[in-house]
Amino acid sequence: MLLLWPTLSALWIAAGGFPGWHLLAVFALGTILMRSAGCCINDVADRDFDRHVKRTASRPVTTGAVSVPEALALGAVLALLAFALVLTTNATTIAWSFAALAITLTYPFAKRWVSMPQAVLGVAFSFGIPMAFSTVHGSDSFSLAAVQSSVPLLAWVLLLGNLFWVLAYDTEYAMVDRDDDLRLGMKTSAITLGRLDLPVILLCYLLYIVIWDVALMQYAQGALFYIAVTLAFGQVAWHYSLIRSRSREGCFKAFRLNHWLGFTLFVGIAGSYALK
Numbered sequence: 001m002l003l004l005w006p007t008l009s010a011l012w013i014a015a016g017g018f019p020g021w022h023l024l025a026v027f028a029l030g031t032i033l034m035r036s037a038g039c040c041i042n043d044v045a046d047r048d049f050d051r052h053v054k055r056t057a058s059r060p061v062t063t064g065a066v067s068v069p070e071a072l073a074l075g076a077v078l079a080l081l082a083f084a085l086v087l088t089t090n091a092t093t094i095a096w097s098f099a100a101l102a103i104t105l106t107y108p109f110a111k112r113w114v115s116m117p118q119a120v121l122g123v124a125f126s127f128g129i130p131m132a133f134s135t136v137h138g139s140d141s142f143s144l145a146a147v148q149s150s151v152p153l154l155a156w157v158l159l160l161g162n163l164f165w166v167l168a169y170d171t172e173y174a175m176v177d178r179d180d181d182l183r184l185g186m187k188t189s190a191i192t193l194g195r196l197d198l199p200v201i202l203l204c205y206l207l208y209i210v211i212w213d214v215a216l217m218q219y220a221q222g223a224l225f226y227i228a229v230t231l232a233f234g235q236v237a238w239h240y241s242l243i244r245s246r247s248r249e250g251c252f253k254a255f256r257l258n259h260w261l262g263f264t265l266f267v268g269i270a271g272s273y274a275l276k
Contacts, residue, residue, distance in 0.1 A: 002169065004031045005262030006162045007128030009269045010155065013219050014136035017273040023135060026085045031128060033082035038104050038124070040075030044068055045108035053180040055252075092138030092150035093131055100127040111186055118174065118189045122166035126159045154215060161211030168204035169258040171197060172243055175251040198244060205236040212265065220272040228268020235261045 007027050011019045018024075043050070043061040047068070050056035060066040066074075079101065086097045103124040110117040130151040138150035167189065174181070174190035175197060181188050193200050209232050216225070235257070242254040 001259035002166075002262060003035055003125050003128060004028065005259065005266045006126065006158070006165075007031055007132055009262075009266045010129040010132040010158055011136070012266075012270050012273060013154070013158075013216065014133040017276075018270075019136065022088070026088060026135070027128065027132060030082045030085045033078045033085070034100070034104065037075045037078035037082065038107070040071045040078065041105060042108045044071050044075075046111075049184055049186065052184055053177050055177055055180075089135045090138045091140045091142045092147045093134045095142060095147045096127075096131050096134050096151070100124070100131060103127060111188065113187070115187050115192045116167075116189045117187060118167050118170040119163070121170055122163035123159075125166045126162040129159045129162060130155045154219075157215045158212060161208050161215065164204040164211070165208035165258075165262070168201045168208065169255055171201050171204075172239070172251045172255040172258075175243065175246060176248050176255070197246075198240070201243065202236065202240060205239070209233060209236070209265075216269065220269045222272040222275055224271040224275060225268040228264050228271075231264050232261055235264065 004027075008024075011023060011027055015023070043059050046056070047059075047061045050059050050062040056062065061068065061071050083097065086094055103120070107117065107120045107124050110120040114120060133152060133155040134147075134150040137152070139146050171189040171193065174188035178188070178190045181191060189200075190197055209229060213229050239254040239257065242250040242257075244250075
């Protein structure tokens, strides 16, 4: 859901409303397939760390219930199925899909070397946005100029805004495992930020909503969109009430509730086009 709502929002904006059942199916199924493939890769990469973390110790690759070759094979099949969906779109979207795959493969290893690996995850989780625009505005040319022109500046602005949202909710997620990650020497935004975690999370939420609000003023017009933005700010306040004590349970609950924030903005965007 965290990937699906911004991707569908971008698809509605790129198409100027309902994008048609074909594109809706491609991006809904493609998001599920690629997220699942990413989980396979991540669980293989983290199998030696996960057994030492309370929340992940029972994952199937970690426990040996699923072997590494089995997990990698499943991930490959899922990625190929997603690519088959991309093949029904256009050449520029196919080209962008390779960039998306490269970022997906990079993230599991960023936690070893990057102090804020959530930034890498943010790009990976946001890449459905430029791909949605490319599907609508792209062409069947594989030229560099065609690939670049298929994604307008608006898409990159929305990706930037969504990146801040990912930083916010994945820092909440990292706060759940902070004690285990410190002991293992893992790098996360929760560890890097220390006691600044709460204000930075709130700032990232603010930047996400404001960037999308300003960027979409001339596209998602109408009262419903601004009602959705107001409700989004209300949800941020709710999340703060859950994480301010930095308890494991509160942070995990806040993380899990984030998809409602993305859903709220999607409804505001899709509804504003439907009511025009």
